[in-house]
Amino acid sequence: xxxxxARLRRPRVRPATLALAGAAAVPLGFLAVFFAWPVxxxxxxxxxxxxxxxxxxxxxxxxxxxxxxGFTLGQxxxxxxxxxxxxxxxxxxxxxxxxxxxxxARVLVTMPFxxxxxxxxxxxxxxFVGSGDGSVLAIVLANGFFNVAVVARTVGGLWAHTDRRAExxxxxxxxxxxxxxxxxxxxxxxxxxxxxxxxVFLFCATSFGVVLVLGAARYRTxxxxxxxxxxxxxxxxxxxxxxxxxxxxxxxxLVLGARARRRHExxxxxRRATETARRPRGGEWAVVAVAxxxxxxxxVPIVGLVVRSLSTVDGWGLAGYRALLGSGQHxxxxxxxGVDAAVNSLRTAFDATLLAMALGVLASVVLSRLPRRNPxxxxxxxxxxxxxxxxxxxxxxxxxxxxxxxxxxDFRTSPLLVPFAQALVATPLVVRTVLPVLRAVDDRLRxxxxxxxxxxxxVWREVDLPLVGRALLAAAGFAYVVALGEFGATSFxxxxxxxxxxxxxxxxxxxxxxxxxxxAYAACALLLVVTATVVLLVERARVAEVGEF
Amino acid sequence: MALQVDGVxxxxxxxxxVSGVDLSVADGEVLxxxxxxxxxxxxxxxxxxxxERPTAGAVRWDGRDLAxxxxxxxxxxxxxxxxxxxxxxxxAGNVAFGLRMRGTAKGEQAARVAELLDLVGLGGYQRRxxxxxxxxxxxxxxxxxxxxxxxxxxxxxxxxxxLDRALRDQLAVDLADLLRRTxxxxxxxxxxxxxxxxxxxxxxxxxxxxxxxxxxxAEVWRRPASEEVARFLGCTSVVPGRVEDGVVSCALGGxxxxxxxxxxxxxxxxxxxxxxxxxxxxxGAITAEVVQRVHRxxxxxxxxxxxxVGTVEATAPVATAPEPGASVRLALDPDGLxxxxx
Numbered sequence: 052x053x054x055x056x057a058r059l060r061r062p063r064v065r066p067a068t069l070a071l072a073g074a075a076a077v078p079l080g081f082l083a084v085f086f087a088w089p090v091x092x093x094x095x096x097x098x099x100x101x102x103x104x105x106x107x108x109x110x111x112x113x114x115x116x117x118x119x120x121g122f123t124l125g126q127x128x129x130x131x132x133x134x135x136x137x138x139x140x141x142x143x144x145x146x147x148x149x150x151x152x153x154x155x156a157r158v159l160v161t162m163p164f165x166x167x168x169x170x171x172x173x174x175x176x177x178x179f180v181g182s183g184d185g186s187v188l189a190i191v192l193a194n195g196f197f198n199v200a201v202v203a204r205t206v207g208g209l210w211a212h213t214d215r216r217a218e219x220x221x222x223x224x225x226x227x228x229x230x231x232x233x234x235x236x237x238x239x240x241x242x243x244x245x246x247x248x249x250x251v252f253l254f255c256a257t258s259f260g261v262v263l264v265l266g267a268a269r270y271r272t273x274x275x276x277x278x279x280x281x282x283x284x285x286x287x288x289x290x291x292x293x294x295x296x297x298x299x300x301x302x303x304x305l306v307l308g309a310r311a312r313r314r315h316e317x318x319x320x321x322r323r324a325t326e327t328a329r330r331p332r333g334g335e336w337a338v339v340a341v342a343x344x345x346x347x348x349x350x351v352p353i354v355g356l357v358v359r360s361l362s363t364v365d366g367w368g369l370a371g372y373r374a375l376l377g378s379g380q381h382x383x384x385x386x387x388x389g390v391d392a393a394v395n396s397l398r399t400a401f402d403a404t405l406l407a408m409a410l411g412v413l414a415s416v417v418l419s420r421l422p423r424r425n426p427x428x429x430x431x432x433x434x435x436x437x438x439x440x441x442x443x444x445x446x447x448x449x450x451x452x453x454x455x456x457x458x459x460x461d462f463r464t465s466p467l468l469v470p471f472a473q474a475l476v477a478t479p480l481v482v483r484t485v486l487p488v489l490r491a492v493d494d495r496l497r498x499x500x501x502x503x504x505x506x507x508x509x510v511w512r513e514v515d516l517p518l519v520g521r522a523l524l525a526a527a528g529f530a531y532v533v534a535l536g537e538f539g540a541t542s543f544x545x546x547x548x549x550x551x552x553x554x555x556x557x558x559x560x561x562x563x564x565x566x567x568x569x570x571a572y573a574a575c576a577l578l579l580v581v582t583a584t585v586v587l588l589v590e591r592a593r594v595a596e597v598g599e600f
Numbered sequence: 601m602a603l604q605v606d607g608v609x610x611x612x613x614x615x616x617x618v619s620g621v622d623l624s625v626a627d628g629e630v631l632x633x634x635x636x637x638x639x640x641x642x643x644x645x646x647x648x649x650x651x652e653r654p655t656a657g658a659v660r661w662d663g664r665d666l667a668x669x670x671x672x673x674x675x676x677x678x679x680x681x682x683x684x685x686x687x688x689x690x691x692a693g694n695v696a697f698g699l700r701m702r703g704t705a706k707g708e709q710a711a712r713v714a715e716l717l718d719l720v721g722l723g724g725y726q727r728r729x730x731x732x733x734x735x736x737x738x739x740x741x742x743x744x745x746x747x748x749x750x751x752x753x754x755x756x757x758x759x760x761x762x763l764d765r766a767l768r769d770q771l772a773v774d775l776a777d778l779l780r781r782t783x784x785x786x787x788x789x790x791x792x793x794x795x796x797x798x799x800x801x802x803x804x805x806x807x808x809x810x811x812x813x814x815x816x817x818a819e820v821w822r823r824p825a826s827e828e829v830a831r832f833l834g835c836t837s838v839v840p841g842r843v844e845d846g847v848v849s850c851a852l853g854g855x856x857x858x859x860x861x862x863x864x865x866x867x868x869x870x871x872x873x874x875x876x877x878x879x880x881x882x883x884g885a886i887t888a889e890v891v892q893r894v895h896r897x898x899x900x901x902x903x904x905x906x907x908x909v910g911t912v913e914a915t916a917p918v919a920t921a922p923e924p925g926a927s928v929r930l931a932l933d934p935d936g937l938x939x940x941x942x
Contacts, residue, residue, distance in 0.1 A: 495680050495684045499745075501651075502649055502674070502676055503677070503749060505672050509672075509701065513697070
């Protein structure tokens with residue numbers, strides 16, 4: 052044996068590791084500058100400021116704060132339970148039943164989730180016309196409605212990959228169909244259910260547009276209270292303290308979700324994506340019927356919205372749609388027409404999608420390549436990327452206003468600010484859609500390509516890209532509709548002369564005037580059509596339910 | 601020496617998967633790394649491929665250290681247990697992959713693909729989808745894909761393990777023939793002795809990350825270097841014995857030994873076929889009691905109790921296999937013996 056064979060090699064940094072670190076630096080850097088910094092700045096300002104009003108500690112110990120926390124978590128929990136109860140039968144329908152029009156059902160279920168929050172709020176307002184001063188029931192229903200898709204798709208995704216034979220074995224051992232479900236199927240779906248519940252809870256706890264529209268002045272959550280204190284009361288200290296409370300809750304939910312998700316992805320790797328759907332039998336038809344009812348109920352607010360957009364004081368009419376050409380009654384939109392806002396929306400969302408795709412795909416590649424031996428680093432990065440979903444968009448928006456002037460070229464007034472904020476929200480979705488597919492690609496396929504002479508970039512182009520191509524399309528579609536519907540941060544950052552459609556809608560309904568209302572509903576219908584179209588296209592591009600949403 | 605492995609160690613944290621292995625493969629030689637699952641043989645193969653970084657030691661090709669040569673520049677072909685064909689490409693697209701990476705001209709690619717597919721017995725399969733192929737066909741395509749760009753060394757990671765038995769035996773013979781005809785230098789990892797002995801010019805037996813013995817198949821089979829190797833190669837009992845005048849004798853009788861074995865004490869490894877029912881009047885037979893009888897395809901397998909030795913295995917003709925409890929006379933079969941150093 053040669054002598055040098057025995058000496059220990061000094062661990063060296065491999066070029067591949069460097070490239071990986073470089074690729075990780077881009078999304079993390081973006082996150083640091085356009086998320087962590089603004090949020091930290093706001094929290095810092097809040098904690099340091101010595102204005103009037105109660106101190107931070109007083110605020111954190113006041114009964115009012117805790118009732119606010121209680122209401123926020125309570126309505127989120129209720130909506131989560133609702134979404135789970137409604138989503139499970141739908142998951143069964145999507146994953147297990149070979150029935151006609153299943154594809155259509157999938158599209159219909161997905162629509163609410165990608166609808167702009169303001170539109171969802173508006174849709175439920177049409178159903179609860181009487182309760183002009185806010186309704187808890189409407190808030191819970193709307194948040195639940197919004198998230199049925201998350202449950203149906205996350206749980207359904209795993210369910211479709213679960214081997215039917217375990218169930219058959221239980222039945223052969225004497226378990227009734229229900230018993231087999233509770234003792235075999237439910238435990239195997241638990242990771243997906245837990246993951247979905249965590250995500251839904253997060254969305255509901257930080258839901259802004261829905262609560263703002265439906266809660267009126269009476270019901271407030273942490274999110275709307277932060278908005279209120281920042282914008283109307285100028286109580287930065289209070290807002291910062293509440294942001295901190297929210298941050299803690301969100302991080303806790305993210306940690307739980309990440310833990311469940313890790314088990315979920317492991318489970319997916321173990322099972323083959325076999326065709327497990329079949330015609331329902333016996334009592335299963337009852338479940339299918341429930342699922343169909345849920346889907347029908349999901350359509351009620353949407354149909355109500357469209358109907359409302361078409362009905363005027365004197366019968367059916369297109370007055371609202373015609374009004375989109377103008378800037379509203381009493382020039383509510385300040386010289387900007389509805390069409391301008393729509394075009395602005397489309398353009399902004401396009402920029403945001405490009406950015407979110409670049410960041411999300413880079414992050415997904417890094418997360419999928421991080422050595423499996425280093426799950427902690429991967430887990431931390433994964434959670435960090437999810438963080439923007441859970442932090443008050445209002446905090447982020449306001450944070451931009453106080454920090455971005457430090458960047459060259461006065462970024463505060465840059466038209467890029469809105470797409471940047473929207474990309475922040477859309478990126479986690481891209482990651483959640485692309486990452487599971489990338490992780491499902493057998494690493495040995497890449498190794499086979501490497502031994503055949505393909506360098507790292509070539510391997511990505513020849514193996515990864517073709518296999519995740521359709522997931523990329525789906526991710527881009529989702530990023531687009533999410534950016535299109537983003538309201539919280541956009542409402543803060545959009546310049547008055549360049550509102551997006553959701554911002555315009557919010558402005559229209561906040562001012563009196565029948566025509567304004569008409570116009571708002573028409574704008575909602577317009578958003579609905581664009582969203583539905585994109586969802587349909589995404590569905591066609593979808594890869595075998597591997598993504599999580 | 602084409603491939604040289606010098607003191608290679610691979611560690612994952614506290615776990616040492618490969619521990620100071622020295623090995624060499626000559627030009628045109630096929631070397632089999634044989635060992636139970638988890639013994640580190642696949643890790644060693646991956647270290648040679650460049651997919652795993654050795655913690656210590658070096659992998660050399662023609663004397664040059666490959667530490668700084670990444671996987672895709674090593675020009676080593678690799679065949680996985682389960683093919684790992686590219687699902688989004690057809691058969692031709694898979695086989696031509698390595699040629700494309702090397703920038704081979706289009707026409708040349710097609711010719712080489714056709715040549716390789718003929719070689720593995722899949723002529724005309726170019727446009728077939730790989731997902732429609734049977735396991736055996738997929739493995740043949742994987743082999744054609746690895747061989748197409750003329751790799752300097754072919755690495756085979758349990759290439760036949762995922763196939764069913766009949767197909768495995770057939771493909772092993774085909775593969776052996778193909779490797780000889782193309783004069784391919786190959787390193788094969790397997791846990792199956794038949795596969796190793798069919799394919800390899802030399803066999804290296806590995807256990808717990810260490811190399812136990814390297815030699816020609818017949819040599820490793822008949823003269824295991826240690827009891828561990830003997831047991832892995834099918835010896836169920838080891839008894840003391842002695843060689844004298846070309847005959848080995850032990851408590852179970854005597855048998856001629858092939859080759860040049862110096863006289864003196866040895867240990868005798870007994871495989872399942874070491875003892876057979878003796879012919880009438882056969883000299884040197886011993887008497888034993890049958891404990892259990894199992895019928896196999898070609899013969900009956902007996903478990904017998906031999907006084908002062910214990911329970912050992914023996915074979916009997918199916919038609920005349922004795923009942924459990926019966927007394928039986930047994931003689932040693934030289935083909936079922938292995939000689940170990942003391």
